[in-house]
Amino acid sequence: MYLNPNIQNTPRVFPKQGRAAYHCYDANENAEGLPLDFVEEVKKEITPEFLARYPEPDHFLKKYANYIGVDFENVYGTNGSDHGIRVLLETFGEPGKEVVTVSPTFEIYWVCCSLLGLVHKPVMYNRDFTISVQQILDTITSNTRIVVLLNPNSPIGNLYSDEEVGKVVARAKEVGAIVILDEAYHYFYEKTFLKFALENDNVLLLRTFSKLMSIAGCRLGVVVGSSQLVHYVKNSRLAYEMNVVGLLFAERLLEHPEIIQHLIEKEKAGKNFLMKQLAEQGYWFMDCHGNYVLLRPKHDAHQIAKRLEEEKRVLVHAYGNELMKDLLRVTVGSEESMNFFINALLDVDK
Numbered sequence: 607m608y609l610n611p612n613i614q615n616t617p618r619v620f621p622k623q624g625r626a627a628y629h630c631y632d633a634n635e636n637a638e639g640l641p642l643d644f645v646e647e648v649k650k651e652i653t654p655e656f657l658a659r660y661p662e663p664d665h666f667l668k669k670y671a672n673y674i675g676v677d678f679e680n681v682y683g684t685n686g687s688d689h690g691i692r693v694l695l696e697t698f699g700e701p702g703k704e705v706v707t708v709s710p711t712f713e714i715y716w717v718c719c720s721l722l723g724l725v726h727k728p729v730m731y732n733r734d735f736t737i738s739v740q741q742i743l744d745t746i747t748s749n750t751r752i753v754v755l756l757n758p759n760s761p762i763g764n765l766y767s768d769e770e771v772g773k774v775v776a777r778a779k780e781v782g783a784i785v786i787l788d789e790a791y792h793y794f795y796e797k798t799f800l801k802f803a804l805e806n807d808n809v810l811l812l813r814t815f816s817k818l819m820s821i822a823g824c825r826l827g828v829v830v831g832s833s834q835l836v837h838y839v840k841n842s843r844l845a846y847e848m849n850v851v852g853l854l855f856a857e858r859l860l861e862h863p864e865i866i867q868h869l870i871e872k873e874k875a876g877k878n879f880l881m882k883q884l885a886e887q888g889y890w891f892m893d894c895h896g897n898y899v900l901l902r903p904k905h906d907a908h909q910i911a912k913r914l915e916e917e918k919r920v921l922v923h924a925y926g927n928e929l930m931k932d933l934l935r936v937t938v939g940s941e942e943s944m945n946f947f948i949n950a951l952l953d954v955d956k
């Protein structure tokens with residue numbers, strides 16, 4: 607039997623199952639979800655015939671393109687943006703050549719590098735959680751095929767300026783590399799680098815419906831870029847990659863910008879509440895600009911995460927890497943949800 611050695615040798619840790627039985631602050635979804643009356647209304651459109659038909663994404667893609675102010679030719683949808691990441695790395699990565707990311711960052715990037723035989727070149731954060739853009743620039747060489755920037759990054763939520771992104775895009779262009787700008791946390795953080803994707807023929811932007819849009823279970827991501835690059839991305843697709851339920855909810859959601867605004871405001875209030883409580887209780891924390899906050903518990907972070915899970919049925923994200931081993935990443939929700947979290951934390955971290 608032939609077994610692809612890249613697939614055989616990639617170490618994998620899959621997400622926890624059974625999370626419905628927990629209060630989830632660990633995966634940066636909007637765990638509280640969309641308003642119930644909206645969900646009930648959309649559900650009425652889901653009939654046996656609707657589920658029986660293969661998905662036709664173009665109607666949604668046209669609406670989405672219009673929503674963000676680009677043309678249909680500039681967008682394509684994927685089965686979650688993690689699928690988008692794989693597609694971009696497959697399309698623009700060259701086996702044996704390099705992909706530059708910061709580290710730590712969203713781990714699917716190095717996982718996909720490993721699965722696809724691409725060489726991951728991580729640029730490490732400094733001890734004070736800053737990242738050197740100069741070091742990112744210096745790491746881009748003639749061997750680089752892809753450079754990845756998340757804005758904000760996750761788990762460490764630093765931001766980039768227009769000038770910094772401009773320099774990275776220009777340097778990548780010099781060596782013939784693509785730049786992926788991952789905006790999974792857009793809407794929590796308003797600024798966008800969309801114009802870089804439209805004005806350059808080496809930049810692709812990623813968005814997802816899993817975070818503010820609150821339908822992580824429906825798996826829908828979007829790739830945005832020049833029509834030429836999007837054409838290449840589409841060339842790699844299977845016949846059907848998105849699903850009818852995700853496309854339906856996403857489309858109806860775009861028809862209700864007031865719901866999107868409500869979600870933004872609810873999360874903002876929740877984050878402000880959480881940060882005020884953490885400050886009052888003397889915690890070190892970092893606003894990561896997305897729907898997550900890093901905090902340093904007063905006792906061992908892994909013990910606190912374990913006690914939260916076992917005693918309070920609360921899930922948070924703890925880390926093994928040296929830089930973050932004493933931190934927890936906590937997903938932000940409504941004020942009510944943050945009140946529940948802070949009470950649980952204070953109980954186990956006395």
Ligand SMILES: Cc1ncc(COP(=O)(O)O)c(C=O)c1O
Pocket residue numbers: 633634685686687688689712756760788790791813814815816822826827
């Ligand atoms: C930065 C970033 N990009 C992409 C994703 C993937 O999102 P999804 O595959 O649910 O669309 C995540 C999820 O946590 C993320 O943090």
